Amino acid sequence: MILEIDNLVKHYGQVRAVDGLSLSIGEGEVLGLVGESGSGKSTVGKCVLRLTEPTSGGIRLAGRDITHLSRRAMRPLRRDVHIVFQDPYSSLNPRFTIEQIVGEPLLHHGIASRREAGGRVAAMLEQVGLRPEMRTRFPHELSGGQRQRVGLARALILEPKLVVADEPVSALDVSVQASVLNLITDLQREMGFSCLFITHDLSVVEFLADRIAVMYLGKIVESGPTAQIFAEPRHPYTQALLSAAPVADPVRQRERRRIVLGGDVPSPVDPPSGCRFHTRCPLAYDACRTSEPELTDPRTSGHPVACHLVTADHVPDAAATR
Ligand code: SF4
Numbered sequence: 455m456i457l458e459i460d461n462l463v464k465h466y467g468q469v470r471a472v473d474g475l476s477l478s479i480g481e482g483e484v485l486g487l488v489g490e491s492g493s494g495k496s497t498v499g500k501c502v503l504r505l506t507e508p509t510s511g512g513i514r515l516a517g518r519d520i521t522h523l524s525r526r527a528m529r530p531l532r533r534d535v536h537i538v539f540q541d542p543y544s545s546l547n548p549r550f551t552i553e554q555i556v557g558e559p560l561l562h563h564g565i566a567s568r569r570e571a572g573g574r575v576a577a578m579l580e581q582v583g584l585r586p587e588m589r590t591r592f593p594h595e596l597s598g599g600q601r602q603r604v605g606l607a608r609a610l611i612l613e614p615k616l617v618v619a620d621e622p623v624s625a626l627d628v629s630v631q632a633s634v635l636n637l638i639t640d641l642q643r644e645m646g647f648s649c650l651f652i653t654h655d656l657s658v659v660e661f662l663a664d665r666i667a668v669m670y671l672g673k674i675v676e677s678g679p680t681a682q683i684f685a686e687p688r689h690p691y692t693q694a695l696l697s698a699a700p701v702a703d704p705v706r707q708r709e710r711r712r713i714v715l716g717g718d719v720p721s722p723v724d725p726p727s728g729c730r731f732h733t734r735c736p737l738a739y740d741a742c743r744t745s746e747p748e749l750t751d752p753r754t755s756g757h758p759v760a761c762h763l764v765t766a767d768h769v770p771d772a773a774a775t776r
């Protein structure tokens with residue numbers, strides 16, 4: 455396993471951003487971590503990168519426990535794990551040229567001299583579909599899509615084992631989102647890195663992720679192979695997310711009944727009792743308010759769900775209530 459997260463908890467004061475989350479990512483595997491804003495998914499990414507200190511739980515990167523590593527001890531491991539940020543503009547230093555930005559990790563880790571770095575940067579730019587002449591430009595001279603390609607080049611130049619991508623396309627125009635997603639897919643296949651791909655939009659990870667984990671208020675409510683999640687979403691929340699996602703096939707789109715969730719995501723300061731989703735779940739019943747469902751896999755099919763209504767021979771249908 456490249457990444458193993460065991461019962462991770464991260465509280466910011468009263469805010470229970472992540473509240474007992476476990477997941478793992480194998481070599482060359484892409485995991486899509488999906489949830490609405492406020493679900494805690496970005497906090498998971500920040501804990502993995504040690505940009506914030508976990509409150510409790512364990513994180514192992516390529517077999518090494520990094521949960522409480524100091525900044526200094528973490529430094530050599532920064533070669534192995536890299537992040538692609540949501541906003542490609544604010545994450546690129548405006549005073550640096552593209553060559554300086556993309557080559558910086560090589561110099562920082564003492565992997566290449568300034569002269570050697572130039573050649574590697576040119577090759578990397580080509581790999582992300584940018585002309586080598588771009589090297590001398592500054593971030594403000596580039597389009598949003600080009601800047602995100604620069605962000606990718608910077609993240610990949612050290613050939614990391616794991617890439618954490620936090621909403622890497624959501625700040626981009628819809629017209630360029632697909633091309634950047636295709637590029638990430640191609641690069642992942644060529645280079646074989648593992649990826650924790652964080653997104654609020656399930657449809658973004660349909661063709662990229664091997665597995666999907668759906669988060670709600672600091673916990674995973676369902677996870678499984680991508681094809682299974684799309685074919686048979688078991689948790690009412692996943693069913694609702696999927697019902698709102700666009701599908702390419704017009705027949706499937708017409709057949710699908712839209713599940714509209716009432717209200718907003720409750721505050722993570724004081725999450726609902728019992729099942730955290732009960733305040734918005736169309737199928738909620740008495741037990742949901744008092745007893746918290748465990749994440750279990752009754753069919754032992756690598757597809758665990760946290761809902762009282764899911765059993766070995768029953769999958770609830772949140773669209774059937776109205
Ligand atoms: Fe809905 Fe109850 Fe299942 Fe939670 S446990 S998802 S409230 S039916």
Ligand code: MG
Pocket residue numbers: 491495496621
């Ligand atoms: Mg976020």
